Amino acid sequence: MAQKGPSPGFLSLTYFFADIAFAAVTRALTYPLRSRRVPNFYQDVLFAAIRTMLNRITIAESRFIHTLTTQGYLDLCKKKGMKPKTTHINTQDGEVLAHWIGTPDADVVELYLHGGGYTQPCSDAHLEYLHRLVKDMNESKQTKSFALIVLAYSLAPEKTHPTPLREAAATLSYLLHEGGKSPSQILIAGDSAGGGLTLSVLSHLRHPHPQVPAVKLSEPLLGACVYSPWVDFRTDSESFDRNAKTDVLGRRCLHVWGAMYMGKVKGDPEADPGYQAIGGDSYTDPASNDITWWHGFHNVIEDMLIYAGANEVFVDSIASFQKEFRKGWGQGGGQDERILYIESPNEAHVQPMIDTLFSPKVKSASQIAIEEWLKAGIESSSRIH
Template sequence: MASEAPSSSSLSMPGVLALRVKMVSSGLLRLVTVPARLRRWDGAPTVFQDVLFATIRAMFKNMTIAQSRSMFKGTTETHLDLCRETKQTPKSITLDEVVAHWIGDEDADIVVFYLHGGGFSQPCTLGHMQYLHRLVTDMNCLGGASIAVLLPAYTLVPDAIFPTQLKQVATMLLHLLQQRNRDPSRIMIAGDSAGGNLVFTLLSHILHPRADVPRITLTSPFRAVFVFSPWVSFSTNFPSVAENAGKDILEHSMLRRWAAMYVGTADGEGPVSRTLGGDAYSEPLLADASWWQNMHTVAQQIYVWAGANELFVDSVRAFFDKLRLGWVNGGGAPQRVVLSVAAEEPHIGPIMDVMYGHKEKSESQYALEAWLREKLV
């Protein structure tokens, strides 16, 4: 099983300190320029978010992989932290190719097979897991079918490139279907950002099997699919990338760099002007609408969420149009594939709310939970 992080010998503490200085400087600059920007505000909805998001963008723009590994724990270690925080016994599935971690009761009625985001280069954060734990807890209080999350800790770039991640999640999903005897109707597939990309890569593989990835044959469609802010295009030429540059947490040069690393066309971690090498599997927007025909035989329903203030919103809309056209032309009912674009929300807004400590749920979180509740009857 591949390691989740490089060895500590590759880490540079002076580099990490310099990165943190850049982050703090960017946040302070954003704060002190608030009065000058008020008349033509182009930032996040609140000053707190505006400053925080500027700090996050500075991190993404300047952070190397080695620095990120010294700053953030791996997915497996973070899962142990979540279990300590929630006073639960850690439970995982360990295969030769990959490990996956349970959030909730592994004997729950429905398993949410969740693929985490992070640009394929970053581990799952504690905020992601806290969001998923709250979602599981709250859904299970409603009296319908119970749910639990199974979260694969797939190998990150640059330790492995596409299609390794697809092979790993396909292998774990097959284990769930065959060794754990889970009927597809008792499985939901979900993910965010790069994990949302990987969700559609996995669904593409089921519809159009690749010879180099374990084949998955379904006896029935998955109960549902839901994704937050899926990274469906590696292009940074969409209008929303420029229009939302000061409103979102994402930064365009980082996106090109990490995408190139994922598809294997990067030259180290140097600047990338345009990401080349994607295909219908690794970059879902490149697939024609016809590619998605018969998707209703793979998933009963699909829910796609995007924030109106995120860089990805235009590419998500363009992708959804193709997905919905293919879905309908293939015989799927149009009302069973849904796009929700939330006003003034950033990338992975429902998860970000948890990350920066919002106690009350947003409208987006309530909307997803209402949609999920109908699927648990």
Template sequence: MAQKRESSSYKLHMQDNRSLSLWEKLGVPVALGKALVNLVYAFLFGWLKPKEKRSTKYYRHVAFTAMRTLLVNTTARQQHFLAEPTDDAYLKSAKKNGFEPQTLYLKDGTAAHWIGDPKASRLIVNFHGGGYVFPAAPEMFTYMYTLLTHLNSSSSQKASCLFLSYDLAPSSPYPRQLTQAAHLLSHILTTLRISPSNILLTGDSAGANLVTALLSHITHPHPSPSIPRINLHGEKLLGALLISPWIQFTFTHASIKKNEYKDCVSPPAASMWSTAFLASPHPHTSNSDYYNQPSTAPPSFFTGWPVSNLLIVGGEEEVLIDSITEFAEKLKEGLKGGTEVEFFVAKGEYHDQMNLDPQIGYAEGCQQGEMIWSWTAERFAV
């Protein structure tokens, strides 16, 4: 039997797990215990909390209380230990949904997983969220599989997806993920020979951060020699989708306080993730730039982004929604006349809801998901 080929992200994930100290391992059950205690407390007494200080759905309030507790009581390395590698999540989703797993490997060991027929004329390139620290969950692959099934049922031109399995922080800090994304897009353009006009970039949370970094790199090549330059030869990408984009690493907006008990994201955890990603202490005065923290860039920095259509979606109950709203306005100004920009905020919904709801056992659809489906189907129908 042929030996399974391991991607760079898988190898680093397993190396991190093996290097975990006994003290770090002992901290995991302690954190899980704290999360369980808070989950029970929220279930029993959450109804006493004012409605404006908890999620719209009681089930989510209970789940998010436990989630936030776990995130603030574990390190990035411990979170790796608790989560299966992205590559394993892909295989689990493929088995559940009945599609044949196929993986593309780049020269440096980077993997991108196929969902759908690799010979399809249209391609979605997806970058997953998780603060650059968490691997992709099986539900993220399933969401993309479901989206493709929907698209392909209503269009004569079939679409597939390449789902990047990027290396995780802190063992692989910035700009490693941008390097991998640029190499993947370059391979798609030059080796797979897919036209830019048939490519849609998507990303949720940190993945949306990576989409913005890649588009900015195409327009203004990043100074790092590890990141290949990308020439679209005057063409534009079909579109870009930013789902709950994590584009600012500071916590000064009113929505941080307003939604702190409504959302799954915990500002202390997000601060830990950005510290791991940038390999610098918060507030990251040394390593921050327009690529990794695009909210700090002027509108003119985004002028010329090579993309025909752009959709930004977010939830009203996100702690990040104020920063997302400001960023959407900045993009509209910078891309005026060159890109069709749409911004949608879903009432009563939270951060990256369509990807996270299934992970907490909540199967009901959401407005963000419906908007993404209709917008993507419209783009692919052209």
């Protein structure tokens, strides 16, 4: 589990924030002159600031500046007037915490794996989005109650793959056994790196990782939902150039974080090693798998939703991945209509979460589509009792 580190130093932080401010101001001043831009002026400027921050930030700066996942959850509870509910999960790597939004005895529970390049904690925007999702799902006309459990999994570089996979698998096992849930009552979801980790867990359920305790299912999980999943460590797809100025991500941070997660850091850990140095495997780089890897995945999950923003750098790799996943799913006996792919126009990486910063009370089309998919899957399942 990541810990707060020492201060990176006054000068380092000064340069860090100065670079972010300069990027934002420059982006604002040049907005009318550019043909390729985010349609919303404020989002365009914010994305430039976030993009600069992510490509500039070091682990020392991140650990000093950002609130870690557990503290972020406690802050959310205080803000929303919720009583914190935390489950302690024992793994072979030690104890990991999982935090509830909603009641643990809900009819349906979603295991949520947050994004952040495997190195960053769950953000306030994520927690706000997830809190609103639980609230709105339970206030809708659906007959089954809904809750989330957010795993504060260990971050790189302090911990590397497959530690987070072991922690996520252990949490799923907890829900199935100590938590008393049947597979038909469990969804698994994640965004960005958390989406990649979600796919790692699904792969582990079908092809047990030799370093991770197996999790056996008596029936398929209710479903899986991945928002802008990190499916490929390569950064040479055309969308990395096409969407370089309309997204929040850039190549450098992805190279650095990917190498940290895979334990491939050599020399300066903050230096850009290039994607060739990362070396993913079948669990961390799912887009590299042959379609036969996905045969029989309808025995792991009943339904699948894959979201991508048309303005994000990942969109080409996500679109390609979902096509290959769909082929393997179908060849292995799964029904094509059980997979839904949403590619939202004019949206960036994990835009459903980012939108909570701009419009906390107004839902975007993609937010509504994801919520409706959840409701439809929960209500239509005859396996939930």
